[in-house]
Amino acid sequence: MIPSRNITSYLILQSKQSNPTKIKSLLIFFTRILVNEELYANMDWDKLGFDVIPTDYMYIMKSNSDGTFSNGTLLPFGTIDINPHSTVLNYGQGLFEGMKAYKREDGGVQLFRPEENALRMRMGAERLLMPAPNVEQYIDAVKHVVHANKRWVPPHGKGTLYIRPLLFGSGPVMGLSPAPQCTFLIYTNPISNNYKGDTTSFNLLVDDKLPRAYPGGTGGVKNISNYSPVFQVVKEAKAKGFSDVLFLDAVEHKYIEEVSSCNAFIVKGKVISTAPTLGTILPGITRKSIIELASDLGYKAKERKVSVKELLDADEVFCTGTAVGISEVGSVTYKDKSVQFKTGADTVTKKLYGLITGIQTGLLEDTKGWVVKID
Known part of the structure; x- marks a missing residue:
């Protein structure tokens, strides 16, 4: 069962959003709660490696015309649409971060220095001429996607939930120039403690x-x-x-x-x-x-x-x-x-x-x- 405080944080995130995709995400989220979803995903944690294991949710937020970010949302994990003219596909305008969520012995979950990842992404964004979420937005987004995928955080000592934040030029261009819009996306993947x-x-x-x-x-x-x-x-x-x-x-x-x-x-x-x-x-x-x-x-x-x-x-x-x-x-x-x-x-x-x-x-x-x- 997902704790009520997780439900509250998710509701706060979604409260000002009303498009059909987000409503669908909300319905899926609460359906999982109502069926009393298991504490852990159904997998053999002792055999965990460095394989691709899609989890339940990802987080997406797009930049506004003034370079700020807002209206981030959790969505069921899946493929994304991207314009063939996007700068990430044509000119490699993109960054990624790597983080982990750790399960404590008491069952709680914690992150390690997430503000440093947020600051490093902002530094990289400045180098590549991209807008970037501020530190608070970045950490808040990471918290929400880990909450939503909490059943995929391996038991203490069995591994970690790898967190992959991406920032890339998703807006279309023809000439050599930075994207008019950028996308911030986070997905997660459980991995072993032993590297590869x-x-x-x-x-x-x-x-x-x-x-x-x-x-x-x-x-x-x-x-x-x-x-x-x-x-x-x-x-x-x-x-x-x-x-x-x-x-x-x-x-x-x-x-x-x-x-x-x-x-x-x-x-x-x-x-x-x-x-x-x-x-x-x-x-x-x-x-x-x-x-x-x-x-x-x-x-x-x-x-x-x-x-x-x-x-x-x-x-x-x-x-x-x-x-x-x-x-x-x-x-x-x-x-x-x-x-x-x-x-x-x-x-x-x-x-x-x-x-x-x-x-x-x-x-x-x-x-x-x-x-x-x-x-």
């Missing part, structure tokens, strides 16, 4: 030929077009037995930047280092949190250029990101040289993993104001 089913540490290949991002480009924002250019090199690396690719800078080809979809850190003694966000590195929310937590543990956390030579001489290496969480790197291969790193229980990586996942899942007290409870 990985149960062992990462085995990375350092690529010194193809940079992930170039100075002056869009490597510092979550532009949708940042990712497909690395598909080929990552596929080739995986065919050779590697987990992923670690890319180098585009100018000197000697400083580490990012893995295909996550930030990279090295540990040497009491110093933890990661590449600076100077336009080619995505400012990850997990990355930002780990820098602060590392300092709390007494380590010197530095944002600086890290050479391949320093990487190969590190004690530990790990990756951070919403999907990967904190994933230890067991080995790195550069040219013909392969280096092994310390992994396992007695590592800085595991200490940081325990801290951040404890806060995210409610096992540890949140003393930093990072958690937003939505139940």
Whole structure:
């Protein structure tokens, strides 16, 4: 049964809306309530992976002519109509975010630093000349879509509900120009705690030929077009037995930047280092949190250029990101040289993993104001 406070929040959202599509959504929503819908979706949570699993609802909100957003609505999950002239299809004007909803031991649900995702989307929107929801609208939308899909939040310890907010140019253009209207859309998908089913540490290949991002480009924002250019090199690396690719800078080809979809850190003694966000590195929310937590543990956390030579001489290496969480790197291969790193229980990586996942899942007290409870 969906709690009455969820019904109230949904009614507030819908109270000023009256078109047929929204009325249909409202009827479906309350039909589910009246039949006393189950606490959890009917699936085997122990077999959860990183597969496409559509949930019940998505959230859509479109920009107005003045660049503001209003009248967002929950709709049954499904396909969307999009104009063939839209800028997202023709010119790649689009952003995405990645977030998770966590189930606590008491059955409650919470988010981790959603305002940071909202701010990062606004930063990206400014770079791509798109209007964006304000922080309050963004967080409110995320809360509503998680409430509506609450039965898809995996039980505590079994996984998380991945949240994918999108912002894209949906309005039509013919010439090279930003869209006259943008769409903000959120869908969700339950996923495993193990990134793509990985149960062992990462085995990375350092690529010194193809940079992930170039100075002056869009490597510092979550532009949708940042990712497909690395598909080929990552596929080739995986065919050779590697987990992923670690890319180098585009100018000197000697400083580490990012893995295909996550930030990279090295540990040497009491110093933890990661590449600076100077336009080619995505400012990850997990990355930002780990820098602060590392300092709390007494380590010197530095944002600086890290050479391949320093990487190969590190004690530990790990990756951070919403999907990967904190994933230890067991080995790195550069040219013909392969280096092994310390992994396992007695590592800085595991200490940081325990801290951040404890806060995210409610096992540890949140003393930093990072958690937003939505139940």
